[in-house]
Amino acid sequence: MAMKKSPVEAAKDAAKTVDRKVSDKLVDGIEIGQTAAEKAKTAAGLASDKASGKTAEVAGEAKGKAAEIKGEAKGKAEEVKGKL
Template sequence: MSFVELTVRRLASAAPRLSSIAGASRVTATSTVRSRYISSTVRRAKTVTETAKDTLKSVDRAVSDKLVDGINVGSAVASKVKEVSQDMADSTSTATGKAQQMRNEAGAKGNELKRDAEVKGQDMKESAKDKAGQAAEKTKQAADDVKSRM
């Protein structure tokens, strides 16, 4: 036990004797003594080594915090770059898909026009044959008419 605790106990045990002498009640004597705490130890000063260690710890902590902030910023930048590249890939694939779709549509339209041209070509060919046949018939009739007149 410390010196202060021993002194408080001695005063508390002497309080009944003092109360009869001083005319004070026992409760006030003990409550006054118990409500006070006295420290008899001297505060120890830090050594130069401990002060240096504490300074280095605070510097290390500050540097660590800044490094963690830098890592967090780097992580955020990396995720943003990844997101942008994904968006670009999506838009590229969308553009590629649209270009492919337009290419297919153009090919289909070209094939359709080719078939139409072939059909019209066949129709014109047949029409030309018919007209050539009609012209040949008319020429034959004209030749027959000329022969019959002669």
């Protein structure tokens, strides 16, 4: 003979089922958030690396231009010195 659950037991079982489903969804949400955070960190790291590379490139260009101007100035100084 099958025993029928009391209304209190049925309500408890229903509450446990709902609690479990909500918990599962929360865990899924947390995992999605963690994945998104990791992707954001990776993207930020790549952007930072790219910016660092661009900074080094610009610094190199500036050094090259400075050396070029210095050479031109030396040349002009020698030219002027030769005319005196």
